Amino acid sequence: MVPRESGFHVLTRPEKWPQYLGGMLTETAFILALTALAFGMAVIAIAVWR
């Protein structure tokens, strides 16, 4: 019987890292979009309510 591979070394194979990096960048882009929206709110709030 051939043992199934498991553990960190399977998860950290070099070919997987471009995918992982893409995932991190997607997360960062989503967060920065929310941040930009909040900045827009502040600009409008100062213009309208202050």
Added chain:
Amino acid sequence: MILRPRKEDHLVIGKYTGKVVIGVGMLMIIPLLVSIFFGEWDTVLDFVISISACLVFGFGTQLLCRTERDLNWSHGLVVASGSWGLATILGALPHYLSGHEGSYLDAMFDVMSGYTTTGLYLLQDIDHISMGLNMWRHLLTYAGGQGIVVIALTFLFKGTAGAYKVYVGEGKDERLLPNVVQTAQAIWLVSLTWLVVGTLALFVTGWSLGQEPVRAFFHAMWVFMGAWSTGGFAPQSYNTFWFHSLTYETICIVIMIAGSFNFALHWALWTGKRKEIIRNVETISFAITLSLTTLIATYALAKAGVYPDAMTLFRKVFYQLASGHTTTGFSTIYARAFVTQWGPLGLIATMIAMAIGASACSTGGGIKGIRMGVMTKAFLQDVRKMISPESAVVRAKYHHIRDVLLDDGIVRTSMTITIAYITLYGLTAVVGALYGYDFLQSAFEGISAASNTGLSCGITTPSMPALMKVLYIFAMWLGRLEFMSVFALVGYAVAMVRGRR
């Protein structure tokens, strides 16, 4: 009928709880090495004593509780909550021995706050504590964010079929990979990768701001740990306000929001399912509630004219709201500014954000975005049923990694946990009010503790009543483990006394 636990039950619980305590002792080796590196010999001694206590207890229970039996569901829940309790008692030793705590209760408060990633603290003269103790505080919160059981799963539970039950008992119920140990390893991979990238970004920023390299590195690592784990600890009493840097704040916002994401979402994105971020019920719920609470606070503070320009308004409001909603607890304003500057509307917006909290199966606390999404969908389904013909079949589904059909069981579970959180928020608010604190401020602090956030409006101090410290310890514990495993521990204790043989 409640059955009294048998000797075998005690043995299996003792054995696995002991393993988690050994894990805590081994974790203390890292701050011990930091203390040796900086020549802090008093702190070295504190950690040697603390490690010895953990190992004696852990290996002692291994010797006393020898059994080949595996864990069942109730064992798993009791081990999860019991481990957190014991890890708090023993993990408080370095805090107490440092001389920076007013009492052992204060030390336990800080350690429970760390494990539960809350961020409230009673530690005194924080700007002058040793590097070793600072390392321990932040490591506690980083480890707590992953789940101390996840650590034990990764390193000590290998090959145990019952491990999944302890994992669930710690408030995490997602399997990223078919095997629970592989799931724990995937969680570590995500967290360690973010640790390297986040620490590097903060280090470069801190260094460019004028910090000397060694201090910039340690501060970067600790601030990362505080942000990613949504713990909110920082090495300075001024928290992240100390840096006065837009770049530092922006990096912190990215890390704390990423840290508040469900590990299943991270894994889906990291394995190529990029659209998940705009389809997932938790990210949609988070984006809506964060934007709404930010809008309320922005309106209140713009109207009051607290901040002079749009950039300052944005920096102050969004940072505190993102920190509150992710249940991190970082702040760039003084604690009393919530009361003296933000006013009732600003306080209420922050309280709503903290109460809702982060994502399920993340490092964060609170009711959680998935439950908000499920309850909203259920409400809309009921409205659609009312306006549809009687014969119409109205189905609703939500998307979380895959499409899930909304059924009564899912809605009932969401409602039960939400009601439990609201009850806990209410209890902490009322107790604070009974001690003479303003009700709104008491509710703010209580929600902050129970949702594991850590923002403070100034109530949490070493001089606060001991009963409130105890209540907040339990609120943090209950909130982090999402009630069930703590209830299981209480049920186990009741069964030992009143159960039938």
